[in-house]
Amino acid sequence: MKNGFYPSESDINAIFRRIDIDKDGRISFDEFKKIITFQDYSKITGLKDEELNPNLQSYNNISKLSVMDSHNKDFKEYLSSNHQNTTNDLEVKNSHSSFRNNPSSFKKERVDFHSFNFKTNDNPIKEENKQGNKQEDNYSHKSNNRECTLEREFNKASPNKNSQHSHQNSRLKNNNSSFMGSSSSFLKKNYILLEEEAFQEMLRDIIDMNKEIELLKCDLAVCNDFNLLDSFRFFQSSNRDYLFSTDLKNGLSLLEIPFSEEEVEFFINRFDCSKSRVIS
Amino acid sequence: MILPLDKEYSEIIKSRNYAKSELFVRNLDSIMCNETKFKFAQLLQLLISQEMKIEIWREKLNKMRNFIIKNMFEKIDSYGNGFFTEYDLSDYLNKCNVSNIKSDIVLLTNRFNRDNTGKVTYTQVHIII
Numbered sequence: 001m002k003n004g005f006y007p008s009e010s011d012i013n014a015i016f017r018r019i020d021i022d023k024d025g026r027i028s029f030d031e032f033k034k035i036i037t038f039q040d041y042s043k044i045t046g047l048k049d050e051e052l053n054p055n056l057q058s059y060n061n062i063s064k065l066s067v068m069d070s071h072n073k074d075f076k077e078y079l080s081s082n083h084q085n086t087t088n089d090l091e092v093k094n095s096h097s098s099f100r101n102n103p104s105s106f107k108k109e110r111v112d113f114h115s116f117n118f119k120t121n122d123n124p125i126k127e128e129n130k131q132g133n134k135q136e137d138n139y140s141h142k143s144n145n146r147e148c149t150l151e152r153e154f155n156k157a158s159p160n161k162n163s164q165h166s167h168q169n170s171r172l173k174n175n176n177s178s179f180m181g182s183s184s185s186f187l188k189k190n191y192i193l194l195e196e197e198a199f200q201e202m203l204r205d206i207i208d209m210n211k212e213i214e215l216l217k218c219d220l221a222v223c224n225d226f227n228l229l230d231s232f233r234f235f236q237s238s239n240r241d242y243l244f245s246t247d248l249k250n251g252l253s254l255l256e257i258p259f260s261e262e263e264v265e266f267f268i269n270r271f272d273c274s275k276s277r278v279i280s
Numbered sequence: 281m282i283l284p285l286d287k288e289y290s291e292i293i294k295s296r297n298y299a300k301s302e303l304f305v306r307n308l309d310s311i312m313c314n315e316t317k318f319k320f321a322q323l324l325q326l327l328i329s330q331e332m333k334i335e336i337w338r339e340k341l342n343k344m345r346n347f348i349i350k351n352m353f354e355k356i357d358s359y360g361n362g363f364f365t366e367y368d369l370s371d372y373l374n375k376c377n378v379s380n381i382k383s384d385i386v387l388l389t390n391r392f393n394r395d396n397t398g399k400v401t402y403t404q405v406h407i408i409i
């Protein structure tokens with residue numbers, strides 16, 4: 001494969017089985033989209049999201065935040081519909097006063113109301129979707145002056161709800177992209193590890209081969225009838241002080257050593273210190 | 281190409297007398313016994329096959345998309361000198377459990393270091409890989 005990763009036949013079959021959901025032996029665009037889409041990644045790989053990437057934890061936190069934000073509406077509903085309830089009203093009053101004193105603490109108060117809403121509504125998000133903007137309109141009509149002031153103050157504190165949503169969405173997107181980015185960096189790190197391992201394996205191989213060669217050289221040095229000049233002159237075709245590739249080929253043929261053109265070229269490259277394509 | 285790294289063995293070969301040029305006409309049989317000739321042939325064959333094996337490694341590494349020689353060089357050259365010595369190589373090989381034998385490290389350094397300065401530069405590594 002072009003990316004340097006060589007999966008086996010069984011690996012490819014396994015990947016195909018996972019992607020090809022309708023088992024028609026083909027990967028349709030929808031199936032391809034599902035494998036690429038971020039949300040389905042955990043389903044496809046069978047790993048937990050947190051296992052896939054620790055950044056996902058922060059992604060989940062942001063998702064919770066967005067859920068909490070959706071409960072702002074519930075809070076408003078609560079203000080409009082349940083303000084007659086004495087105990088809850090007390091909390092509302094407390095929250096109002098605390099907001100006036102310290103607007104930054106408002107978010108915290110909101111969370112308390114959300115926890116209340118979680119208890120009362122089975123699924124506040126669905127509730128919110130059902131009621132939609134009508135509730136908001138009703139709310140604006142029903143709410144008393146104090147609540148309107150609160151709303152205005154709240155809007156001042158967070159200028160535009162839509163912009164807040166879009167901000168969170170962008171954060172979500174950023175987080176998504178950072179997840180994708182970090183997953184690619186995670187893969188890249190793995191690739192680099194593989195490459196370093198391959199490099200180390202190469203070094204190991206070079207050492208082993210050189211050891212073998214060194215042993216043979218020492219063995220040859222002990223032979224009384226072997227000397228350097230004679231072995232060099234064996235390859236020499238004339239009285240030149242260097243060997244051409246043709247000289248080398250002739251010598252190798254005389255010694256009955258099988259070789260290819262390529263091998264001779266590499267051999268000359270290795271021992272040609274002057275880069276003149278000859279061996280001195 | 282023929283001289284061993286071991287200085288003693290190297291000196292033995294260098295000190296040996298050679299045949300007079302008049303008597304030697306590309307005939308190893310006249311000066312070497314069959315056993316020596318066989319060893320010489322074996323050595324040449326090993327040298328050739330080593331180059332081919334290294335070429336296969338080169339191809340394999342170059343196929344790897346994220347393989348950058350500079351990164352590998354920087355890992356060995358931990359002090360960032362622009363070159364590495366036997367000691368740097370020894371540290372690296374120890375770290376990655378390739379070898380911790382001094383003779384192995386000398387062999388590998390010698391393979392990279394063509395000019396025998398004791399310092400392996402990036403260019404020298406680049407030529408090999």
